[in-house]
Structure formats: C-alpha cells, structure tokens
Amino acid sequence: MNSHIIERYEQTAVNCLTGSYSVLAAVAGRAVEEQAVFERGDGYLFQAGLDESGYPEYIFPVEEAGALGMTRSAFTVHKEPVDFDAPGAQLEALLRRHRAVIVWVNTAHLNYADVYRENAPYLHAVVVDRIADDHSHVEVHDSLVVDLKPFSCRAAVTLDDLVRSAGDRIRSEAHDAMGFFYAVSDDLAASPGGSGGAGAGLSGALTRQAERFFAEERFRKAIRDYQELCEECFAGSPERATRGARRLFHHASVLYAVPSLKLMSSSLHAAGASEGSLALHEEAVRHWEAMGVLALRYEATSSASVLNRITQRFDRLDEVTVRLWESVAADTGA
Numbered sequence: 001m002n003s004h005i006i007e008r009y010e011q012t013a014v015n016c017l018t019g020s021y022s023v024l025a026a027v028a029g030r031a032v033e034e035q036a037v038f039e040r041g042d043g044y045l046f047q048a049g050l051d052e053s054g055y056p057e058y059i060f061p062v063e064e065a066g067a068l069g070m071t072r073s074a075f076t077v078h079k080e081p082v083d084f085d086a087p088g089a090q091l092e093a094l095l096r097r098h099r100a101v102i103v104w105v106n107t108a109h110l111n112y113a114d115v116y117r118e119n120a121p122y123l124h125a126v127v128v129d130r131i132a133d134d135h136s137h138v139e140v141h142d143s144l145v146v147d148l149k150p151f152s153c154r155a156a157v158t159l160d161d162l163v164r165s166a167g168d169r170i171r172s173e174a175h176d177a178m179g180f181f182y183a184v185s186d187d188l189a190a191s192p193g194g195s196g197g198a199g200a201g202l203s204g205a206l207t208r209q210a211e212r213f214f215a216e217e218r219f220r221k222a223i224r225d226y227q228e229l230c231e232e233c234f235a236g237s238p239e240r241a242t243r244g245a246r247r248l249f250h251h252a253s254v255l256y257a258v259p260s261l262k263l264m265s266s267s268l269h270a271a272g273a274s275e276g277s278l279a280l281h282e283e284a285v286r287h288w289e290a291m292g293v294l295a296l297r298y299e300a301t302s303s304a305s306v307l308n309r310i311t312q313r314f315d316r317l318d319e320v321t322v323r324l325w326e327s328v329a330a331d332t333g334a
Helices: 016-028 034-040 062-071 087-098 114-118 159-167 201-215 222-234 238-255 257-270 275-301 304-332
Strands: 004-009 047-050 056-059 075-081 101-106 123-131 137-145 151-158 180-186
Touching (some): 016 034, 016 062, 016 101, 016 123, 034 201, 062 075, 087 101, 087 123, 087 180, 101 159, 222 238, 222 304, 238 275, 257 275
Antiparallel strands (some): 004 151, 075 180, 101 123, 101 180, 123 137
C-alpha cells in the first residue's frame, strides 16, 4: 500500500501544531478550539529567527504556545521518545492508552500530497490516530496542508514513511521537537467540577499577552529583528534574496502573520475590545497584507525602490503593533 489521502476537507487550522492539539482534545472528549489554544497559550505573541532552511522567519513560539494552551485548558501534555527500533508496537500501545498522538515530521517523506513531494521539505505536525493490525500503515489527520488552496485531510501513511519522516531531523530556531510522540490526558476527567481550564478568562489572557509583549524583548523587538534578518538575506546572493522575498510573502500572508491576526480578531471581538483596538488590529492586517504584495514584487524585480517600501512597511508595522498592544492593555486593565 502506498501513502494516500483518504478524505479531504476545506476547513484548515491556522497552525499545524495548535490545530493538532485541538484534534487531540476532541478525541479525549472535551473540545478545545484552536482559538482557545492561541488565547490561553499566548499564541498572538511573535518572535523572529531563522527557519529550517536558514531563512528569516516571523513566528509565534509554537511548541511553547501549544503546550501552555493545553495546560491552561486543564490537560496534561505527555511526551515520549519515538522508539525507532519498534515504532509499530510503541504506537499501538500509545493509541490504546491515549487514542491519538502528535508527531513532528519532515515533509520530504509525506507522500500522500503533491505539495509535500514537489516542494522543499519543512517541519510539520500531524496527528496519528490509527495503526493497522499488521503495523503496515497508520492513519493521520493533517490539519493544514499548505497548497495553493490550503486544505486538511485524513491520510493513510505507510509506517515506513512515518518513521522516516519522524527520524529525518530538521530544525529551526523556533522548532527543535522532533523524535517524540505527544499525547494529552484530560485533568478534568480525573477531577470533575473543575473550571474548564479557562483561567482568568479571555480578557485575562489578552492582558497577560499585552504584559508579556512589553516585558519580553523577543516579542517587543520581533518585527525589528525580523526586518534585520530579511535585510541581511536580501543583501546576499541573488538566489538567496529571491527565495528570502518569497519566504517573506509566505510568513506575512500565508503561514503566520495574517492568519494569526485574523484569529486574533475573533478573540478581540469576543473580549469586547474597544473600537480603537479593533481599528489598530485592522491596520496591522492591512500592513502585513501589503508587505506580502511588496515581497512578491521584490522577488520578481529586485528593485531598490520596492526594497525601500518594504523598509517603510516594517516601520509602520512596528509602530502599529506597539500601539495595538498598548490599546489591548488599556482595554483589559493591564
């Protein structure tokens, strides 16, 4: 049997890991929407670094946010090293105990989707929730396949493909969590009558994120740090500059900034944010969308004038992001 898609869905997660944690919560019997993982896990805070290919990235601290979001939702996150000598038996035991697990994989070995076979490999998280009796293959839930039109799916994956994808190590400055299976258990099921893990509630979650933005340099300086990394990339070889521009487009418009801000819009509305905060949020979205367009223009032209406009856009983004978090802090009493 070859790896292949079983079912394909239009609805996708914002992020592969937070989406996968939401899947695990549902399997455990208590829904936790991905938005709640972002809210409780401080997922609207971004940092800059280098991705798995050594290119600039602007990303929230994915593993930290996912684990915090689940812990603050009253789940315990379990982590077990992959037994590469006997992965089938290990997976069977884990699924018997937890019903589903997350594993980080190298997309180079995910053969069920054309986008994985035809593009540069990257780090990705999927949920494994079934293994064949003969251990020949598993079934996975892939919450975000970033194709021209993103989708999610259930897929059959040979155990050999899964093991290769989990063992072919790939890392970035924000991700270094390969080689483990991750599972969750519901603390409320063991202690009925709990609060549901919401903590101080949505306003409290946004207050905490506003406080962390100003207290932690990695968040406060993220846009400036990202700008510096991008400018270094653009000053490199023509090939590196061109690919760096495409990566800027992906991080701005497709993968992280705009999708996360759109999720944050729902959180701000649900928390009763002020008109001022909502207007600043919309301005930030517009600037990131414009940045994506400029990145594509720079990829196509290598124009100095376009590069200057990218610099100006970074200035505006830094300013509006600071003002947004100031406004959120004022809304929520921080």
